[in-house]
Amino acid sequence: MTDALLAESPRLKGILDRLSSMSIEDYYNPYKMFEWPDTLPQRMWWMSPELTTTYGTEVAEELTEDQLYALSKYESVNFYSLNVHGIRELLIEVTHRIHTDDFAQASEFFHHFIGEENEHMWFFAEFCQRYGGKIYKQLRGGAETVPPGDAASLLVFARILVFEELVDHFNLRMGADERLHETIRGINRIHHQDESRHIAFGRELVKVLFESFAARATQDELTQVSDYLKRYLTYSFETLYNPQVYKDAGIAKPLEIRRRLLEGPRRREFEAQVFRKTLPYLTKLGLVQDGVAA
Template identity: 65%
Template sequence: MVSSVVKGNDRFLGILERLTTKAIDDYYNPYRLFEWPDKLPDNMWWMSPELMTVHGTEASERLSQEQLYRLSRYESVNFYSLNVHGIRELLIEVTRRIHTKGFETPSEFFHHFIGEENEHMWFFAEFCLRYGEKIYRQPPAGALSVPHSKAESLLVFARILIFEELVDHFNSQMALDDRLHETIRAINRIHHQDESRHIAFGRELVELLFEDLQKSATQEELASISEYLRRYMRYSVETLFNPQVYRDAGIPDPLAVRAELLEAQSHLGFEQRIFRKTLKYLEKTGLVGEYQTVS
């Protein structure tokens, strides 16, 4: 529960007040904010090349500049599709908890969070449908559904935080990349602006939920949480390696290419670069750490 943790917690209450005020002051109408040209140029980057799944690999060297531009188009559409699916999930989970027992204190901020995320989902979907003519399907998560337990809310908000930090790693770089079309830079820039607040809130809430859980958690339960979050980070990164993207980009044998790229990027530290700040935070709080192995 949250209320028992934040009651009298002046730091958390102060952060909530500042973030809520900033959300009000920074409010914009996304339906009027963006300019949507009829078409984006084919012969330019749609995603910063350093963020693409082929970057630094032998596979990249086999592709022409034209093929790399085409691949960047579909990797871009896949990235925004993942945003659509991720936002839909987090909206469901946050809406389930707003104005419920234990979440009274952050519920006012939840209203701003829900409103902003709904608008983010709209403009990411708009981009995908206008310029990719599709929203890629959500990859199966398998056994990564959040288990029903006393750690359920902690895992839900930790997943939201991990998702937001992954997305913001891309947003913050593409917002400033003048090799990209202004429309692409704009949606990344405005999303980064909002996600900065959401990440600040998420880190505080996750830490409070974890502190509360630790009062009764066993070593085995802590180990399970740590392993789950590591697996979720790995899964989140692997969703960027979509074989349908490689197929749409005209690359032969897309499943083999995906396997090759996952192996290559594992050696190049792709996941560690994306989650450098996130992992540092999770280890500092103790959410991810060296716990006794669960038998």
């Protein structure tokens, strides 16, 4: 990709200008915005129950009410831990590209993006450490190296888009769920506000990058990119199913529970809900071929 390519995309330039202005107008100080109670009630929903990995499954029917509340607590902490890890990765990748020739016109917006994401990482980590006592480690499988060459930046920003759209699916639901504590609703609402800008930018940037890549790629290279993203979609979704979460919630045989849930009938329905906007978009672009996860 070259700076000239960005210059040839009036739509992307317009989006960059508009979103940069919105970032300035909507700026808030996260260190002053949130009230952090000393504790949160244990017998409450920490995550919308419909978003928990056991919802609508036989496993849920085997659990007590206290276990379901505990599960929602630790799945909530796992979800915010995934945000911490995902944000750290995208910050590294975007920082590598800011003020380079390829991304010169996007660099002003990148400054806003980096600042906002750094603040997101702080308040998600703060929640995890205050109320969960830890940040869950990433599950193995997500460290697959992005192939070098023409597809590298395309895949980096496609991964960022997948991550942000997965997260926003949860943010949008939990930010409006009155069953949740206001602290939980608040961090989800404010994250959705910022992520809606990042997703708008990410979709257009990925489109521009893919059009440039596809114009000179072979069918084999297009297939490799598609297969890579299918694997990443699957990995991203399966990080929601953390066996340490089940153990912390007092559920016996956590690895077996994870296997049952991933192999169970609800998994495909849940995955389709999470990626209901993402997968059709990537498929329409041609980035993911046939829209079926690998």
